Amino acid sequence: MAYYILKRIGYMLLTFFIVITLTFLSMKLLPGTPFKQQNRLTPEQLNQLMHYYGLDQPVPVQYVRYLWNFIHGDLGGSFQYGMQPVTDFLWQRFPVSLQLGIEAMIVGTIFGILFGVIAGMYRSTTLDWGTMAFSVVGFSIPSFIFAAILQYVFGVQLRLFPVAGWNDPWNHVLPVISLAIGVTAEVARFMRTEMVEVLSQDYIVTAEAKGLASSAIVMKHGIRNALIPIVTVLGPLTAAVVTGSLVIENIFTIPGIGTQFVESVVTNDYPMIMATTEVYAGLYIVTIFIVDILYGVIDPRIRVSGGGK
Amino acid sequence: MEHLLEIKDLNVQFNIFGSTVQAVRGVSLQLNQGETLAIVGESGSGKSVTSKAIMGLIPNPPGEIASGEILFQGKNLVHYSKKQMQKIRGKEISxxxxxxxxxxxxxxxxxxxxxxxxxxxxxxxxxxxxxxxxxxxxxxxxxxxxxxxxxxxxxxxxxxxxxxxxxxxxxxxPNILIADEPTTALDVTIQAQILDLLKELQRKRHTSIILITHDLGVVANIADRVAVMYGGKIVETGTLDEIFYQPKHPYTWGLLSSMPKLHSKAKKLQAIPGSPPDLSDPPQGCPFAPRCPYAMKVCQEHMPDQAVLSDTQRTACWLLDDRAPKVEPPETIRAGGE
Structure with missing residues (x-):
């Protein structure tokens, strides 16, 4: 198991390295410079600035220098914010995005599993069709539409929840729901399919033949086996929710990393582009790693070299 | 003596896509304490459905027990509620x-x-x-x-x-152990071990066994009595010896002939030509009539009654009627049974 984890970590580092390289190279293809008033600068002044920040050197040299600094924990300063270290921004903003994403995932997963199990248990009934209709709607409509609707109805009209901000727990309700609807829909769909599949397995008949009550069969033999494939969906879904929340962050003016990311690309803020991408990539890679480990915990068959025949 | 389990005129049907499949049509069976009853038949003969009906595991919908009684220690399981059946399953019948x-x-x-x-x-x-x-x-x-x-x-x-x-x-x-093709998915050497295990357990615990199989080798190994099912009906029942040495039903003959034998000179395995009846539109007469080499006109039109041949052997075939021509079982049977 330790060897497996070490190997996985090696691959993760490799993936991360490739992401950095590709991002760096494609970022250099962006037109323009990071300097805000470049139109007012004379070519000489511009060259001077480029030279000062080392941007006039060949891309491979810049790339190697970036890597060197990166290894030493220096991600550079933000051009937009007077060369203030980008890590300052990340420490400030990333936890907010992460919190929003995780809250939405928790809410979405719980309701998704619940709806999926119910639909799977009572398949081909009104309950099943109702749940699946909700799922299709939740799945097809983007989260920012829900965000706008929720904001208008509960924020503006009913004044139950604040329309913007993040500091108070009440602030979390609307953005979390907006993001969670899609998660619920996706998880419910998968969970239903898996439940239907699992409940038709032979070992469910074995459990029935033991005389167990149907509730016990669903709880002990059904859900756990149905959850296994769900875990694989959850990893990418988490990454998608955390990284995809930038529109929601904008709608509810949440000071997360999503807004920062968009801004940095628009203004050619190179270190910031790199840093935000690295956070996203790192997050994605780590989630998938965690999912693989979880997979082994839930399904003993794929527990790596854990005893056996 | 009261039987441990008695099935009376059981009918099980499945309503699928607007048509009704009559999987089990008037099956009656008895099982005594400590004995092994084998239910033999090909796929779709209703043997597994019969066993599921005993367990109360007919999925409903689409399946239902249309009529009949399943008496376990004198109590009719057909009328048992879900909760009551849970107390039977696994505890009394496994x-x-x-x-x-x-x-x-x-x-x-x-x-x-x-x-x-x-x-x-x-x-x-x-x-x-x-x-x-x-x-x-x-x-x-x-x-x-x-x-x-x-x-x-x-x-x-x-x-x-x-x-x-x-x-x-x-x-x-449990009082009754239902084994639904317990050795079909296993290697031949393992099959023998599992059958030996079942026999030994039965000796130790006096459990009654209902063995569902299409493998006559398994039957010969373990059964006390045999019920041959075809087209949702029991066409012949008897003790192991009666079924193997004095079978009276042409379907049983066919089954026995199609068993591979070590000393046989024939190069090819015997098969019963044709296929089982469509149970969504079951035949009026004997279900085996279309494939039976001895079929008469009456076979197509009327289901024969069970002829009582001994205390234990019952056969549902028109050939056993006084008016029918005398037919001898095929060569392969008379020689067989080793």
Whole structure:
């Protein structure tokens, strides 16, 4: 198991390295410079600035220098914010995005599993069709539409929840729901399919033949086996929710990393582009790693070299 | 003497896509304490559905028990509620299944799968139940049970898994064990071991066994009595010797002839030509008539009654009627039965 984890970590580092390289190279293809008033600068002044920040050197040299600094924990300063270290921004903003994403995932997963199990248990009934209709709607409509609707109805009209901000727990309700609807829909769909599949397995008949009550069969033999494939969906879904929340962050003016990311690309803020991408990539890679480990915990068959025949 | 289990005129049907499939059509059976009854027939003859009906495991919808009685110790299980049936299943009547590779929950330790029934039926504390699980694994011949009780199904071979399935079925000392093709999915050498195990367990515990199979070799090995099913009906019943040495029904003849024999000179296996009847539109007369080499006009039109040939043998065939021509069983049968 330790060897497996070490190997996985090696691959993760490799993936991360490739992401950095590709991002760096494609970022250099962006037109323009990071300097805000470049139109007012004379070519000489511009060259001077480029030279000062080392941007006039060949891309491979810049790339190697970036890597060197990166290894030493220096991600550079933000051009937009007077060369203030980008890590300052990340420490400030990333936890907010992460919190929003995780809250939405928790809410979405719980309701998704619940709806999926119910639909799977009572398949081909009104309950099943109702749940699946909700799922299709939740799945097809983007989260920012829900965000706008929720904001208008509960924020503006009913004044139950604040329309913007993040500091108070009440602030979390609307953005979390907006993001969670899609998660619920996706998880419910998968969970239903898996439940239907699992409940038709032979070992469910074995459990029935033991005389167990149907509730016990669903709880002990059904859900756990149905959850296994769900875990694989959850990893990418988490990454998608955390990284995809930038529109929601904008709608509810949440000071997360999503807004920062968009801004940095628009203004050619190179270190910031790199840093935000690295956070996203790192997050994605780590989630998938965690999912693989979880997979082994839930399904003993794929527990790596854990005893056996 | 009262039978342990008596099935009277059981009819089971499945309503699928607007048509009704009559899987079991008027089956009557008896099972006595401590005996092994084999139900033999080809796929779709209704033998598995009969066993599922006894367990109350006919999926509803689409299936239902249309009529008939299943009397277990004199009580009619057909009228039992879901809750009442849960108390019968696993405790009074247990079942082992065809494919041990899929019959166990892959994510649950086998010890836990064995004791689930015990905890439910005998409200046994977990620690005691664990000891029982180890005992049961020893009983079904699994080496090193102390350790294996905490393992998962994928760590067992097919034969070992079937032993685990048997241990699960035996956990609560059931009166009746229904074995639905228990050896079909196993290697031949393992088959013999599992059959020996069933015989031994029956001797030790006086459990009655209903064995569902299409394998006459298995039947010869283990059964006391045999019921031959075809097209949802029982066409012949009798003791093992009666069925193997004095079969009277042409379908039984066909089954016996199609059994491969070691000393046979024939190069090809005998087969019964044709295919089983469509039970969504069952034939009016004898279901075997279209494939029967001796079929008469009456066979197509009327189902024959069960002719009583001895205390134990009953055969539903028009050939046994006084007016029918005398027909001798084919060569392969008279020679057979070794």
């Amino acid at each position: 079942m082992i299944f065809q494919d041990p590779m899929t019959a166990l929950n892959p994510t649950m330790r086998i010890g836990k799968q064995i004791i689930e029934g015990l905890i439910k039926h005998q409200s046994m504390p977990k620690s005691v139940a664990r000891d029982r699980a180890v005992e049961l694994l020893t009983l079904v011949g699994i080496p090193n049970p102390e350790k294996r009780v905490d393992e998962y199904p994928h760590q067992f071979s097919g034969g070992m898994r079937q032993r685990v399935v048997i241990a699960i079925a035996l956990a609560c000392h």
